[in-house]
Amino acid sequence: MKILAPTEDAIAEAAALLAAGRLVAMPTETVYGLAGDATNPAAIAAIYAAKARPHFNPLIAHVQGLAAASVEADLPPLAIELAEAFWPGPLTIVAPRKADAKVAELACAGLSTIALRAPAHPIAQALLHAFAKPIAAPSANRSGRVSPTTAAHVAEELGDAVDLILDGGPCAIGLESTIVGFADEAPVLLRAGAIARADIEHLIGPLAAPKQGVHAPGMLASHYAPRARLRLNADAPEADEIYLGFGPRDGARNLSPQGDLREAAANLYAFLRALDATGAARIAVAPIPNHGLGEAINDRLMRAAAPRT
Numbered sequence: 001m002k003i004l005a006p007t008e009d010a011i012a013e014a015a016a017l018l019a020a021g022r023l024v025a026m027p028t029e030t031v032y033g034l035a036g037d038a039t040n041p042a043a044i045a046a047i048y049a050a051k052a053r054p055h056f057n058p059l060i061a062h063v064q065g066l067a068a069a070s071v072e073a074d075l076p077p078l079a080i081e082l083a084e085a086f087w088p089g090p091l092t093i094v095a096p097r098k099a100d101a102k103v104a105e106l107a108c109a110g111l112s113t114i115a116l117r118a119p120a121h122p123i124a125q126a127l128l129h130a131f132a133k134p135i136a137a138p139s140a141n142r143s144g145r146v147s148p149t150t151a152a153h154v155a156e157e158l159g160d161a162v163d164l165i166l167d168g169g170p171c172a173i174g175l176e177s178t179i180v181g182f183a184d185e186a187p188v189l190l191r192a193g194a195i196a197r198a199d200i201e202h203l204i205g206p207l208a209a210p211k212q213g214v215h216a217p218g219m220l221a222s223h224y225a226p227r228a229r230l231r232l233n234a235d236a237p238e239a240d241e242i243y244l245g246f247g248p249r250d251g252a253r254n255l256s257p258q259g260d261l262r263e264a265a266a267n268l269y270a271f272l273r274a275l276d277a278t279g280a281a282r283i284a285v286a287p288i289p290n291h292g293l294g295e296a297i298n299d300r301l302m303r304a305a306a307p308r309t
């Protein structure tokens, strides 16, 4: 495994590795992705193996934009409206997969739907342009663990399971894309994420909740988890706890002293990693308001705090 600055040569090398069925890590505006050729079942299998990911958990195919997405899925008008508003950007659309889609069925874990996202990060876009095919890219962490927001996190998570890491510095948003499903009558919020629910509902109306029992986004109860146990909505730490603060509730780290949810999202995963690295048995987390990006932050914290399997 090597880490390279994202020069033109490095991007060409990454595209050549993808074409050879190998895996590379790429920065996106949300989190780092573990990228493989989405049309190559062997590359998809290598992604599942590198992440130790359950095979029923499908991957997001990354594309340059709406034209490439339309090759893979039947996008209903509301999905196209969302894509036009938020692509390239931190929005993933789940829609019925076309029979002649190029993305391998294995990437969709046997579902009749496909998840598509056009990332905004210039390095991800440059790689998509150089490779000229869809790129499957789950977050570049081992399954169930905290997502990586720096190249060093990726190296820590995956080591030699990845051939090359393109170093784009820290991810600007730090929280995964919002996933909206268009496979049912009404659009469904499958995963809260970097685009706030209100910004989507403003355009296309209310989002339904996912049906029970569907395997969707980070739906495994325990996910995004550090080694330490988490206690949420804690006003103050107990004796054996290290405290992750927010706003006026200060701690070993503070997600955002000003109470800014964007700043908190960008810091969340790196701070969980840093507090975990202190060896503390438990991390207590200050209350985070549930509006805007707070919905996604609280979703991740709840999964990180859930009983482990």
Ligand code: TXA
Pocket: 028, 030, 031, 032, 033, 034, 057, 058, 059, 060, 090, 092, 094, 108, 111, 113, 114, 115, 117, 119, 137, 138, 139, 140, 175, 176, 177, 179, 190, 215, 216, 217, 218, 219
């Ligand atoms: O921001 C992001 O979305 C990042 C960056 C790298 O793009 N990617 C990411 O991928 O978070 P991943 O694999 O960690 O999460 C993708 C989620 C999974 O929880 C999966 O269950 C869901 O998307 N998903 C994929 N295909 C689906 C489908 N057809 N129906 C429902 N959910 C799907």
Ligand code: MG
Pocket: 138, 139, 147, 218
């Ligand atoms: Mg993930």
